[in-house]
Amino acid sequence: MQTIFSYIDRDTFVHRLHPVTKLGHVLLTLIIILIPYGPTLESALALSVWLAFSAVLWGIAGISLRQFWSLFKILLATFVFLILIQGFMYRGGEPLLVLGHLPISGGADLGVVTDAGLLFGLLLCVRVLVAVSALPLFISTTTISRVMAALNSMGVPNRFTFMFVSSLSFTNLIFEMWNSIIEAQKLRAFDIESMPLWQRARRAYVPVIVPLILLLFRKGNDLEVALKSRAFGSTHRPTQVEVLEVTWRDHLMVAVMLGVFGLCLWIRLFWK
Amino acid sequence: MNLTISRGEFVAVFGANGAGKSTLCYLLSGMIPNIYGGRRRGRVEVCGIDPWDHPINEIAQRCCMVLQDPEAQLFMPSLEMELAFGPANLGVPREEIMRRVEEALEVVGLKGLNRRNTNALSGGQKQRAALASVLTILPDLLVLDEPTSQLDPLGTKEVLEAIRNVREGHQVSILMTTHKTEEVMGLVDRCMVLKEGRVVALGPPEEVLSQVDLLEEAGVQPPTTARVFSAVSPWLPRGEALRPEADPDRAAGSLRRLLGAGALRLVPREVPESPGADAVGEPILQVQEVTFSYPGTPPVTALKEVSLDIRQGEFVGLIGQNGSGKSTLVKALVGLLRPQRGRILFKGEDLSRLSVGNIATRVGLVLQNPDYQLFSISAEREIAFGLENIGLAPERREERIHEVLEMVGLEHVRETFPFKLSFGDRRKLAVAAVLALGPEVLIMDEPTTAQDYRGRYLLAELAQRLRERDDRTIIMISHDMDLIARYADRLVVMYEGRVLLDGPTREVFREAEALRKTFLAPPTATQLAAGLASEGMPADLLTVDELLARLEKGGH
Numbered sequence: 001m002q003t004i005f006s007y008i009d010r011d012t013f014v015h016r017l018h019p020v021t022k023l024g025h026v027l028l029t030l031i032i033i034l035i036p037y038g039p040t041l042e043s044a045l046a047l048s049v050w051l052a053f054s055a056v057l058w059g060i061a062g063i064s065l066r067q068f069w070s071l072f073k074i075l076l077a078t079f080v081f082l083i084l085i086q087g088f089m090y091r092g093g094e095p096l097l098v099l100g101h102l103p104i105s106g107g108a109d110l111g112v113v114t115d116a117g118l119l120f121g122l123l124l125c126v127r128v129l130v131a132v133s134a135l136p137l138f139i140s141t142t143t144i145s146r147v148m149a150a151l152n153s154m155g156v157p158n159r160f161t162f163m164f165v166s167s168l169s170f171t172n173l174i175f176e177m178w179n180s181i182i183e184a185q186k187l188r189a190f191d192i193e194s195m196p197l198w199q200r201a202r203r204a205y206v207p208v209i210v211p212l213i214l215l216l217f218r219k220g221n222d223l224e225v226a227l228k229s230r231a232f233g234s235t236h237r238p239t240q241v242e243v244l245e246v247t248w249r250d251h252l253m254v255a256v257m258l259g260v261f262g263l264c265l266w267i268r269l270f271w272k
Numbered sequence: 273m274n275l276t277i278s279r280g281e282f283v284a285v286f287g288a289n290g291a292g293k294s295t296l297c298y299l300l301s302g303m304i305p306n307i308y309g310g311r312r313r314g315r316v317e318v319c320g321i322d323p324w325d326h327p328i329n330e331i332a333q334r335c336c337m338v339l340q341d342p343e344a345q346l347f348m349p350s351l352e353m354e355l356a357f358g359p360a361n362l363g364v365p366r367e368e369i370m371r372r373v374e375e376a377l378e379v380v381g382l383k384g385l386n387r388r389n390t391n392a393l394s395g396g397q398k399q400r401a402a403l404a405s406v407l408t409i410l411p412d413l414l415v416l417d418e419p420t421s422q423l424d425p426l427g428t429k430e431v432l433e434a435i436r437n438v439r440e441g442h443q444v445s446i447l448m449t450t451h452k453t454e455e456v457m458g459l460v461d462r463c464m465v466l467k468e469g470r471v472v473a474l475g476p477p478e479e480v481l482s483q484v485d486l487l488e489e490a491g492v493q494p495p496t497t498a499r500v501f502s503a504v505s506p507w508l509p510r511g512e513a514l515r516p517e518a519d520p521d522r523a524a525g526s527l528r529r530l531l532g533a534g535a536l537r538l539v540p541r542e543v544p545e546s547p548g549a550d551a552v553g554e555p556i557l558q559v560q561e562v563t564f565s566y567p568g569t570p571p572v573t574a575l576k577e578v579s580l581d582i583r584q585g586e587f588v589g590l591i592g593q594n595g596s597g598k599s600t601l602v603k604a605l606v607g608l609l610r611p612q613r614g615r616i617l618f619k620g621e622d623l624s625r626l627s628v629g630n631i632a633t634r635v636g637l638v639l640q641n642p643d644y645q646l647f648s649i650s651a652e653r654e655i656a657f658g659l660e661n662i663g664l665a666p667e668r669r670e671e672r673i674h675e676v677l678e679m680v681g682l683e684h685v686r687e688t689f690p691f692k693l694s695f696g697d698r699r700k701l702a703v704a705a706v707l708a709l710g711p712e713v714l715i716m717d718e719p720t721t722a723q724d725y726r727g728r729y730l731l732a733e734l735a736q737r738l739r740e741r742d743d744r745t746i747i748m749i750s751h752d753m754d755l756i757a758r759y760a761d762r763l764v765v766m767y768e769g770r771v772l773l774d775g776p777t778r779e780v781f782r783e784a785e786a787l788r789k790t791f792l793a794p795p796t797a798t799q800l801a802a803g804l805a806s807e808g809m810p811a812d813l814l815t816v817d818e819l820l821a822r823l824e825k826g827g828h
Contacts, residue, residue, distance in 0.1 A: 189629030
């Protein structure tokens with residue numbers, strides 16, 4: 001099943017970029033969202049420009065809007081919560097809706113929704129959206145082997161990159177096992193998914209976790225045999241099989257990225 | 273044990289579970305003592321070095337091992353990376369690695385799939401990928417530990433074909449442990465039979481595999497042709513000897529020649545009625561135009577308007593290749609999957625209205641691997657778990673636990689920790705846990721997986737007893753056609769999400785052409801009988817016993 005966190009096999013401009021260039025996009029995104037923002041139009045504009053830039057990259061990478069929509073749906077409840085909580089809790093701004101008066105320390109009134117509160121809530125949502133739009137773009141357009149090669153090229157030891165990759169495949173394995181065990185226990189009239197939360201916490205996970213741990217020990221043992229049988233840990237210097245090259249695409253992308261980043265900073269800091 | 277393998281030689285090792293096959297593999301590949309502990313007397317030398325004195329990555333340059341479980345051996349994101357992993361660890365130059373990868377992919381029949389995600393491969397492809405991943409190291413000795421035991425017939429065929437190609441292209445020696453005597457007969461140079469850690473036979477396959485009594489005693493399934501030839505050999509003229517054949521057509525040819533020469537004679541006997549022909553029970557499970565698709569882009573339709581009536585007391589064999597829809601159908605029968613279209617009725621009651629737990633008291637499913645279920649401190653607690661879940665009164669639980677443990681023959685280990693039991697006993701315990709819920713229909717998913725010759729009939733025998741004792745209905749998924757022929761009175765053949773064939777076992781196995789489409793073949797005894805049809809042998813026999821009952825000593 002295709003998810004927002006799985007690789008999409010295409011041959012696009014974004015796919016061909018050096019993974020480090022794409023990691024640069026993730027890094028700049030992090031910087032963008034960490035800049036302090038107030039409930040102002042320029043803050044909204046700065047964030048929107050970067051979000052639009054990411055959306056364009058999604059489009060170039062051939063990631064369908066449906067994927068973006070899936071991401072949005074996952075976060076929708078968080079957004080509603082953020083907007084409401086900021087709407088009621090934010091100090092300052094003009095009242096939009098008065099439900100009563102419940103003043104709390106610091107000057108906020110829990111009974112009043114303000115325009116600045118709503119805008120600040122909305123801005124927080126956009127920040128979350130900006131933050132989560134960068135990583136799926138990287139994962140959807142970069143094969144794990146290229147990620148490994150990039151990490152190696154950045155000086156990360158081979159052992160660590162392998163641990164990263166094998167933990168990814170083990171995560172998949174754990175999910176599969178987890179589902180199989182839940183199904184197997186359902187066949188004995190033990191349905192963890194339909195239990196109330198307190199009951200799950202009390203006893204439900206033992207029949208799932210015990211078989212999972214025992215099976216993982218066995219799989220781990222098999223994996224060790226398979227690894228050792230293929231000379232893992234040999235004293236030779238491992239050969240880098242995946243070749244990564246910096247091309248004109250990377251130069252262009254870095255230039256555009258820095259340009260848009262600069263524009264966002266200028267809007268946030270100097271635009272009136 | 274004494275064993276010498278020459279360069280380029282292929283040796284198959286047979287033996288019951290626990291006979292020492294895997295220990296031999298671990299000793300040769302250096303897993304003992306590098307990963308598993310133990311003590312050793314005597315000397316082991318693999319390509320000039322003693323694995324006992326060398327680190328495992330040094331041994332791996334000479335001897336590589338492939339395990340039974342393909343899932344556990346593949347850990348890289350793409351096939352190409354998987355194959356490159358070994359030589360890359362040894363510092364082989366990149367161009368040489370890529371050349372070896374291409375060559376290995378071609379040898380195992382996976383050419384062109386370089387960039388394929390290993391998770392997206394079928395079982396047979398995964399095992400071939402595991403094989404290719406060690407071929408790129410260019411080892412002198414390949415150790416294959418039951419590489420086909422978890423595969424369907426198509427997967428097994430693909431892997432054996434790949435091994436055949438490896439032999440033709442490389443001067444590599446191979447040691448392979450397996451239970452499948454028939455499938456490797458035409459492939460290997462020598463066979464070795466182990467029993468309780470000792471070599472009881474070692475020699476050319478036709479010599480070793482014709483010793484039917486010795487094989488049976490060692491818990492190894494003799495090839496069908498060996499059983500037939502061994503039974504008729506006392507009737508043959510002096511000096512006439514038959515060697516077991518991998519190819520049923522050639523074996524039938526030998527028998528035809530003997531019939532023609534008068535050394536053997538056919539006994540005219542009626543073919544017994546299909547055991548299912550008199551099954552007149554009421555329908556207990558009705559599958560009505562069921563369609564099921566797994567979500568995805570695009571969705572995968574695993575069942576396409578499947579309709580089926582299962583009658584009370586029937587023993588139904590459900591066969592087909594992996595991906596044909598068998599497992600989806602079974603999951604729908606127990607409520608784990610809910611069909612998008614169609615209905616499933618149990619005694620007229622629509623199962624869509626019941627929870628999986630409620631369905632479990634009507635239709636029970638025994639999974640392939642009991643280790644996905646067992647977690648309790650003792651066998652009896654394991655069974656009590658299900659009874660608590662269905663809310664059975666505490667005073668009745670003890671009686672039910674005793675009853676089912678006795679039924680599966682595990683009363684003597686009721687206080688034993690389940691993981692201390694053998695795999696066969698763990699499977700029996702899983703059956704007991706399902707039976708305790710009182711289902712009238714019992715579904716068994718591939719009861720022969722990872723079992724040796726004796727173990728593979730254990731659960732089928734148990735199912736047969738349950739059917740005879742309580743008139744329970746049995747549905748059994750299996751790739752083992754001999755087992756199906758022996759127990760099932762009705763066969764349902766699935767192909768691409770539809771029911772391709774459905775009828776009495778004898779009639780379905782007569783449809784060799786249709787079965788071939790699904791990469792299934794009738795049991796070897798049926799194929800032998802078909803090969804003798806021109807001599808008057810009924811073509812729809814199912815077992816060796818039925819075949820032998822129609823042969824006798826001739827006049828010459």
